[in-house]
Amino acid sequence: MKAFAHFNAASVEEAVSLLQRYDGKAQVIAGGTDLLGKMKDRILPGYPEALVNIKTIPGLDGIAEKDGLLKVGTLAILEDIAHHPVVREKYSALAQAARRTASPHLREMGTLGGNITQDIRCWYYRNPNNRFPCLRKGGGRCYALAGDNRYHSIFGGSVPEGCVAVHPSDTAPALIALGAKVLTSQRSMAIDEFFQVGVAKTTVLEGHEVVTGVEIPQPAPGSKSAFIKFAFRKSIDFPIVNCAALVQTQGGKVAQARICLNAVFPKPYRAVAAEEAIRGKKLNQANADKAGEAAVAEAEPLSHNAYMVTAAKALVSRALLACSG
């Protein structure tokens, strides 16, 4: 690993100021489970000159319900979120997503902020030593399109770059389904607006902006949420496809549903068509299946990943059904 400067920030302000000083040449580090691997493999053309450690900032790892909001600090580790009684009871999708992320070791290291700001998954993008200088690195083309794209986007490339890598976060779709807000050092925004695909970018965060936490509104009465993950190994793996859903039922019918798939598109994919398909309907197998079909109606699988469409359809249906009863 190449040498770099390392700063322990004592406050968010200090972290921001360090990031400003390095002007794009510094990276924020918390758990480091994604960042250090990327650096070690030198997947990007550049290499950070400095890391700004935010684990040293006090008060950013809280998990607490207050004023009808669940507030989770950016440094809350996934293992704590997964086992938090309030999260498990009322915000099940998030607890389940955190529980299914990576392995116990990584969950003990990985933070919620890191999980939603992690970089995309694509074995071309992440091939060591910048072997494939692809679109997301400012290069000329996407290598996965003509190559082996078994784990890539089923909903086309992101506009305008054409990248078909996937966003692999497990907690992001859960937060989207739960209608969370992301708080940063300079603003707060609905999580739907947080993800953005660009060169060397997965979010709207500016170079010196730091995520400080998320806020999740208490689900309305009659609501239930769930998260389902399809991955290979039980102990560790990124999702092939995952899906989170929040369903509010009234009078035996779905009043409102928020459904989000991930690992199927360069950013989390809110399945709006499925939400519309299930709204006003009874939550049963047939209607859930129809919602699943609606979710993938516009899928455009690549040469190697048609199976992901089938899986996404099944997961949408199952996530909805998991919210029943």
Added chain:
Amino acid sequence: MASTEKQRAREMLDNLRFDKYPIPKERIKSIGDREVRRLDGVEKASGKANYTMDVQLPGMLHMRFLTSPHPHAAIKSMDTSKAEALPGVRAVLRYDDPEIQQEEDLGGHGVSPRLPIPLVAHFQGEECGVAIAADSEEIVDEALRLVEVQWEQRPFVLDPLEALASGAPIANPEDFPESNLEVYYEAGRGDVEEGFAESDVVLEFASRRDLHTYVSPERACGVWRWNGDYPEVWCKQQRPHIVKRAVASWFGGIPMNRIELHILYQGASFGGWSQFGWNLAGNYCSAVISRRTNRPVKWSFTRREDFYGGSMDYGAHQYKVGAKKDGTILAVKAESVYANPMWGGQGPVLHLEECTNIPHLYGKRSLAIVNKGPCTAVRCEQLPNTHTLTLVFDHVAGELGLDPIDVALKNDGVHGHDMAWASEEKMKMGFPQTDSLRECIKSGKKAVAWDKKWHKPGTKKLSNGRMHGLGFTWNHEWEDSAGSGEIAMRLERNDGTLRILGMRCDNGVNAETAYCQVAADEMGMKIEDVFYRPHVDTGFFTQTPDSSTNMSVNGFAVRHASRMLKERILKAACAPRAETQRGSYPAFFPDCTPEDLDIADSAIFVKMDPSRRLTLAEFVGPAGDEGPLCFYELYGHERTPFSEPMFSYSYHVQVGAYKGGIRPRFIRQAHFMEVEVDTGTGEISITKVANVNDVGKAINPMACEGQMYGGTYMGIGRALWEEVVHDPVTGVMLNGNLLDYKIATIDDCGPIDTILKESQLGFGPYGLAGIGEDVPTMIPALLGPAVYNAIGVWIDDYPITPQRVLKALGKI
């Protein structure tokens, strides 16, 4: 016990029949004892065991190779000046260095490079061009990035079938200029066409196995130091004797007795790089750099570089099978294309030849060269055979609507003979009459409730919506009838403990403890008084020509050596010890003959009067401060007992088990797998595995079970997910890391039943046979029949991914 030289020699080589020299039952104390702890257990589990990568020597440099970014490319020019100028870089060894120009016996299999640093790369990631040594691995890494290479890229081919098609680019014009077909072999018996003509049904199917690798926990590495003109080498290497022979031939020749070799713990090497010239070139280049810099040099591959070696069952298979309606198989024709095997390998019908009565067999294996890393006998070379046996038997059962267990029993046989013939042979050879396969099946059926749970394919939907499947296969995989090994042992001065001597690689299976158990019981010693650490070059190579055979060879050698040593001890206990100026030292047991004595609990005793006893510690005497056998009379002390040095050695050659050109196999194994298939996602969950292995005799039952657990998770990874993926456009490996290359964990296997049978039908000592490779080779192909039973459609391409499941179900 053998008491004459002639008898002893006979015992040493007599393995054509059932063990004639058993140990009396009352002496068996640690053999088969589940309480015996493995010798390396605490050391390894606590992280204290030293591996080759752990070796740190004063002033040691670190060395790595440049690797090719292209799958087929030659170096046109190379500028290393920037790397040479980097502070901390101590040596840059280029391909055009005069010392690297000559071809050497690097000690690898097959088409391994003979030049220590090749100029042309035949796969992406191949070590070539230059080796750099520096003060740290980080500096080497930076230096390698500063090497500027002009590559001449050449056309490449990645798929073995495409490689054999006309017009395919030549993958390795340096070694195979004419075509990508290296060679082909044919084998079999009878006349398959005749068999097909007599058959009620003839079925044909094709199967593929994608490339998988081995991923040793420790990456390939080695350390070289010159002590004056003579080398000291630490190797990650499963065949120390071959390494030493190769090293001795380098640099104009080094006498064998001046090479110091250390083979530390290997962990699980799975065959690994140790059979490839690239690996051995690491040692060679370290030697050159070590001499030039006068520093020890450690070379290594990175974790990613470790992924480029593959298993030699990668390829495509075409099958044609003829059978009677009752499940009697009459003919099997199997034609296989394997990619990049570093040697001819086996199969694809070898196991059908050995373990069935099928009259007509034809197998052809063609070896194709492609621009991927080398493949060899890693995680066992028997995979092509096990794959064939399982698929052939289960396809026949499926086609005819029969229970696969009935089909197995109907065709079980020995080299084309039926079980009646086998029975007669067993009698002639002194073996018990047990029918091993029936016994294994009986236990396995019970373990998985086969009679209750097995159903017609594609008919059982579970309450969770998934399809239930149960699969079965059987075989006698490998190996109790080949190999040779030598071993020595000595009683230590002062405490009379026994030390076994012999260099072999520790490939993780805990054979060392089993040797100690054999020695302890044969000698009459407590297990805690026997020790073996095989890392040191004692001059005895306790090893076999490869690493597949273990107890059935070395177990014999240990037993012989133990019996000889015991005989010697008892003889010495009855004989006068010495006449010296100060007096005579009479025998310990002057009134006895060796036959009157025995050893138990590490003490010699008189059989007629066990109260007369002498511990082995008392017997061997001290290693005193005035010489090894000093007795303290000089200082007025009483005379201390002593004896001559107690040492023995032995060897064993197991090839005698071939009878009339064949090796009759009487031992069997049976494996059962229960699965659930999610027809929505294509996901397969393995919910139970039952392994039933007849090992003849389990010396260390927990070690056997360890192999069954390890083999299961390893086989399941290969069945479900493991596949080295290369980009079809650039030929670059895409998943050379432990996240994207998916090895199963124990969590993915469901409960694993480990059932040991002890029929004593093996050709090893006490009637044992091996187990190490038996499970990981059988489990991968077993997934196919289990999934077929679940969904009613065959998937014959491995790994059986969700993509393949959904395709078979017509969903994509």
